[in-house]
Amino acid sequence: MTMSQRRTRPTHRGRRFDLRATAVFFGLLATALIAVGFAVRALAPVVQRRPVWVVVLLCVVVATLLAHGRRRRRLSAARIARRAGEALEQATTTALDALDAPAPAPVPVPVPARTYDDGVPAPEETYDYDVLDPDEFEAAIADLCVRDGCARVEVVGGAGDLGADVTALTPDGRRLVVQCKRYGDDNKVGSQDLQRFGGTCFTVHEADVALVVTTSDFTAPAVEYAEQCGIVCVNRDALLAWSGGRTPKPWAAGAYEA
Structure with a gap:
């Protein structure tokens, strides 16, 4: 009498830990963080001098990310365009508000102390x-x-x-x-x-x-x-x-x- 053999399902073994791949991953992550740090440091003076540009750039980036996310969710092109237009309009309003804001007060420049011709600092003019x-x-x-x-x-x-x-x-x-x-x-x-x-x-x-x-x-x-x-x-x-x-x-x- 022939007995039918029971077919067993192959077991899936978990993925083995790869030390080299993990090290490469963390190396790339550290490199990316360093690059971001240098970029932020380089952009800091620009942020201080041109805050309006930074606001506009951030709005454009946000609009791009929103458009990308909506595209992945298969939103219509018209909806994406509407969202981008709203973001651009908001950025324009923010930029105009920044331009209308009063200019910051000038920082007083300290007057250097007077000195004699031999380099000795001159004291104050009121004496006891x-x-x-x-x-x-x-x-x-x-x-x-x-x-x-x-x-x-x-x-x-x-x-x-x-x-x-x-x-x-x-x-x-x-x-x-x-x-x-x-x-x-x-x-x-x-x-x-x-x-x-x-x-x-x-x-x-x-x-x-x-x-x-x-x-x-x-x-x-x-x-x-x-x-x-x-x-x-x-x-x-x-x-x-x-x-x-x-x-x-x-x-x-x-x-x-x-």
């Missing part, structure tokens, strides 16, 4: 001279010269300066030599200070205008010597008036009476 040390006082006087139009302003005070703390050229081209005396109220500039300065300001420094500026005052003999030598004395009150712009510049003819 009582809290300045001698070096800061010299820098403050140099800044007043810069403010009032002097050229080639240099702070040269220090060891071996032979009495010259600040040198400059006045607006009319004369050589200005300044000695700065940061003294207290009870310490006046005496005649010996003026004599030492008078011995170098004209012969050594070749000054056309010699100036002694102090936060204190001058003794009577010092004033008398200054009158004889043609040195301009600027005491505390005259300095505050000069700093506040309430008096002629000390190198102007007859600006101060010694």
Whole structure:
């Protein structure tokens, strides 16, 4: 007796894991992500400068994707055209709104700090001279010269300066030599200070205008010597008036009476 053999259905084995294919897939995915990153980075300046173009481009891309999706679902050509027209109309409206928007306020540009000709930064123009040390006082006087139009302003005070703390050229081209005396109220500039300065300001420094500026005052003999030598004395009150712009510049003819 012959028995019929039962036909068995072949079993489908699952797809085997392919390490090489998986590695290639992730490599391509990483490459695509890097390319997208570079594209976004390159388009960032364009987005900042031309946001309207970006909006229009995005709308066109969205319309294209919608058309492609609808085509895959076998939508009619008329419907696709209508959708694209609606997207384009919306993009146009958005672009017009962006053009009507007010322009952004200009970003204020900071004004660079002033410097002397020797590269030293010029300090601010308002000072409390009582809290300045001698070096800061010299820098403050140099800044007043810069403010009032002097050229080639240099702070040269220090060891071996032979009495010259600040040198400059006045607006009319004369050589200005300044000695700065940061003294207290009870310490006046005496005649010996003026004599030492008078011995170098004209012969050594070749000054056309010699100036002694102090936060204190001058003794009577010092004033008398200054009158004889043609040195301009600027005491505390005259300095505050000069700093506040309430008096002629000390190198102007007859600006101060010694």
